[in-house]
Amino acid sequence: MRYFIALVVCFSLIIPNFTSKAFAGEQENVYERRMELYKRVEAVTNLPWYYMAAIDQYERSIRLARKDLPKAEGLSGIYFRPEEWAGLLNPDIQDTNPVSIQFFNGIGFDGNGDGKADVRDDEDVLHAFAQYLLTYGTDHDNIKIGLWNYYKRDKTVGIIIGKAKIYKHFGRLDLEQHAFPVPLRSNHSYKNTWGDARGWGGRRIHEGTDIFAGYGVPVRATGYGIVEMKGWNRFGGWRVGIRDINNTYHYFAHLSGFAKDLQVGQVVEPGQVIGGVGSSGYGPPGTSGKFPPHLHYGMYKDNGYTEWSFDPYPHLRLWSREERARLKKG
Structure with missing residues (x-):
């Protein structure tokens, strides 16, 4: 019986590892x-x-x-849309004939030369x-x-x-790796504060996770992306906004300052320092010290019409685990 249990434990350790490697290989393909x-x-x-x-x-x-x-x-x-592909006046919205699609001003095109616009x-x-x-x-x-x-x-x-x-x-497509917003070896703490009430500037909810750390602790880009915004906001103080390739906007607020030469339009990668933990905000430009130093980290999704915030806490937990695993391997 003990041998049987040992075998079950071994397989439970091997199979998830094998599955994750298989998935990684499939994604690479x-x-x-x-x-x-x-x-x-x-x-x-x-x-x-x-x-x-x-x-x-x-x-x-x-x-x-x-x-x-x-x-x-x-x-x-x-x-x-089918009617866009085949042409608005095309009686056959499933049409794959390049000639008739062109006749009805459809956008469909035969790209691989097989005689069909599918x-x-x-x-x-x-x-x-x-x-x-x-x-x-x-x-x-x-x-x-x-x-x-x-x-x-x-x-x-x-x-x-x-x-x-x-x-x-x-020069590549595989840009899914992430990093935790502050160095894992730094003295920091955080919990799920999504949706908590906030009173300064009017009644509102907390759209993010607060990561408490010492003043000036490096703040890092969490993924591959481009700097969309850099500047001051009366709520967030000195802040940076980065858009990743999955159309997610990452918001870093209450910074003590920005990394040297950080510019709007700059491409960044996971772990790249973009600023420092601070206590800026809740007032006109330059206001600081109204609360303990921490990083407000938020995530927003754009759907082609509008943009909304969502809870970053599960992602932060995942990125922390993934980065720790990479550090162990390295």
Whole structure:
């Protein structure tokens, strides 16, 4: 019986490790296949791959954040409504004939040369969006114009261009690693304060997690992203906002100051120092010391229409465990 229990324990330790490795391998394969797809589109259209990757990732993110859009099933996350693909006046919204789709001014396109413009085919979908952009041009400014005319939203254009900059900077798609906002070896503490009441400046709820640490303890970027905002707010004091490739906005507030040369539009990576823990805020610019030093950390999701906050506490716990595991391996 003891031997049987020992075997069960061994398998319980081995199987999760094997499963996690298998999942990691599968994810790596997905990134490779997507990159191959983007590169093939680039070779035909001369549109830089990182723009297509950014558009694809943006659409994938909003499909995950919204209930009115179907979840992505293939490699590509770009979604076209059936009538948009086939043409508004096309009597057959399931049409895959490139000739009739073009006749009805549909966006559908045969990207892989199989004679069909299939909205379920990843290559056809990516080429369809690429063909749309080509009507504006392949340079940065004209791509921005094309994106605005398609989405009709400045914020969406900014988010996509930011993602393109991130992908171009790192030259790869696998950018999912995260870091805890302050060094794990620092003296810090936090608990789930999501939704707690706050009174300064009017009755409101706490949209984040407070991480208490010593004044000046380094504050670090939690993921791969781009600095969208840097400056003062009467509530948050000196603060930084970073948008990651999953369309999540990470908010760091009450800072003592910013890292040297940190600029809006700068690409950052997990663990990169962006500032220091402080007690700034709750007043006009320069106000500090109204509360103990801590980092207010918030997370916000954009769905293509609006943006809302969500509880960062579970993510912080996960990132702490993951980083500790990496440190043990290293």
